[in-house]
Amino acid sequence: MAHTEQMAPARDILRTYGIHIVLAALIGVTAILSPAFLSGNNISNMLLQAAPLGIVVIGQVLVILVRGLDLSVASVMATAAVVATTFSGQDSDAFPVFVVAMLIGLATGLVNGLLITKRNVSPFLVTLATMTLLQGMRFAYTQGAPSGNVPPIYRVLGSQTFYGVPYNLMILVVLATVFSVLLHKTTYGRQVYLTGGNPVMARLVGIHADRITIASYVISGGLAALAGLIYSGFVGIVDNWVGRGFELDSIVAAVMGGVALSGGRGTILGGLFGAAILVVVFNAVLMLGMPIEFQIIIKGIVIIAAAAIYVRRA
């Protein structure tokens, strides 16, 4: 008994700061093994890659907080990217591209939210279906071989830096701040946590739990579309598979960051720390000269480690 009593604080520390310790350890070890890892250039590069994932993670956290899951985010990203090149590729098209992409993202989120709340279908099935549907429509539209150019302004936002700070990172920071403030300082945010914490109770204390849930999916869809536009500017070429894997990466990041899959617990900042770990791991594999396949293997190991730390959280 005395043994467990002594263990308790250590375990608490691990649970509260586990993610920070893991991130610090990863950075430390990689930096020792490969000094180039901490070069300004490489850091800038990592931040550039982190932003689109981070933006998707914000939406994913909002969805998981209301006991959901959004698998359609990557498909929305790719669709938005295809839209980005549909017009003439001039800066004058930037605004219509933005509007069309956002409408697709928001509409997808709305369909997800309505089916989940009004028809009571599981989030997994609904978002798997919209993911597939969007993918099919995208393929039909591009006939498998998308072409065209991204408006230059998106290239700037997606891949340029301002005194070493990527523009897309600034967008991420602004969005993360706005949504964190919404979650923690407003009644909207409180309703998100109450809805996720106990949906039946939420309804009985007068919260429109369905609306709150739908809002999470709509926001997730919108943010995914925005991330898709920014990512298309980062990649530069058009691709049917922009953002491939982001649906699982964003869920993994959220869970590693302490967002409970059972809903009602977690923060955006936590999710972003999770995303940072993924980006550092991917980058470390390259910097250490390991084969690219190691990215996937190490990702698996990191997920298991995170799961082991958080498993007794609830």
Add this chain to the structure above:
Amino acid sequence: MLTISKVSKSFPGVKALSNVQLEVKAGEIHALVGENGAGKSTLTRIIAGVHKPDEGTIEFDGEIVHWDSPAAAKAAGIHVIYQEFVLFPNLTVAENIFLGHERRGFLNGIDHGRTRQDALDLLNRLGVSIDPDALVSELSVADQQMVEIAKALVHKVKLLILDEPTAVIAGHEVELLFGRLRALRDDGVAIIYISHRLEEIFDLCDRVTVFKDGQFVATETLAEMTNDRLVSLMVGRDMSELFPPKSSAPGPVVLTATNISVKGRVHSASLELRAGEITALSGMVGAGRTELAMAIFGGLPMIGGQVAIGGETFTRMTPSLAIEKGIGLLTEDRKGQGLAMLTDVATNISASDLGSVSHKGWLNHGREKEIAVSEIANYRIACRGPQGAVLTMSGGNQQKVLVARWARTSKKVIIMDEPTRGVDVGAKAEIYRIMRDLADRGLAVLMISSEMPEVIGLADRVYVMREGVITAELRGDEIAENRIIQAATQKRAS
């Protein structure tokens, strides 16, 4: 059969049991009672081999035993039925009964025919007609409980322990269960029966042992015991102090529900609630009481009827509208419908009234904390402050969190569904006093209760429901057990 002497058990920071004794004979049903925290669960776990005692001895079936695992206790013939059943919903009744003791046949594969036949034999021995091929998920809760008991019979049970078995069943199901337990007793099985419901204990048990604060208080024969004496042994004070005095002058009608119908559950029920009065809604579980209250509050859709409050009439209600009009509802299911278990006390208190802790949508955390601090003091909620998690609190204190929440928003009517379920006797008295205070402050209190003593002891007026219909309205001296039972079980009495 079982003799426990001088057993003590400590957990870090808590002395759960201190030098307790318990003696249970073969062929008796022995009640174990005490408030929450009295040490009943800890002793159960020690008997079941989950915990080891720090001191003291356990003698079972004539031998001093030192079980080091639940399996060892089970093998010796001890079976515990916990409040939460340990059944696999997607396996059949027969598979559940023989789980871990599968009937083997050819090549050591499972012999489904024999599994089925043996299960049928056991169920017949219990005198219940449950299809051994049915999935457990398809059974009623009462039948699931019978499957749990059948599992005990597989192991030639000598000592059966039931922890609050009637918390999940009601009415004639309870009678059925008691019949089975008496039959097992007559077969020579020793039974330890843990319950908060004293009527049941007098009805069923032969002897009773009372624990208080981890200590042994007394073991007595129930035939020589009165209800009042048992309660005073448990709480250390008199029964008459349990209920506050009734109201003499009820105020005006504040809510009128007319011909409310809820699909399949409530048929054209009408009632009036008065300020300053505690009105009880009595009747059997399943009579439609919860559904009627939910319809008034907007938690369930009404298919007919109307609710009048504050000079307005509504044919459609929603919880947010009801809250706006000054109605509050404490559900019977605290965990599932009442509280966000993983969040803190302050968040749970403010949940129904976010407007009071915010300005133009911006939360005022300081104000929220102030409110929580004052409500914690107001209702004497035992917790680790506003940031304490509700998950780890006792049933009585969780209930007080809900009272604090709803007393803040309920300006006219507060509906409390089974307000003392799973709450120990001491906290019950406190909740009764709070309910009377709320009525004295001018609220109309509607209490749904299955416990006869609290209906009779607390309510100023009683409606009785049966199969979705209100069958009687009783007041004053009419509020008596026989009148209520008559209205609850027979066709229209009034």
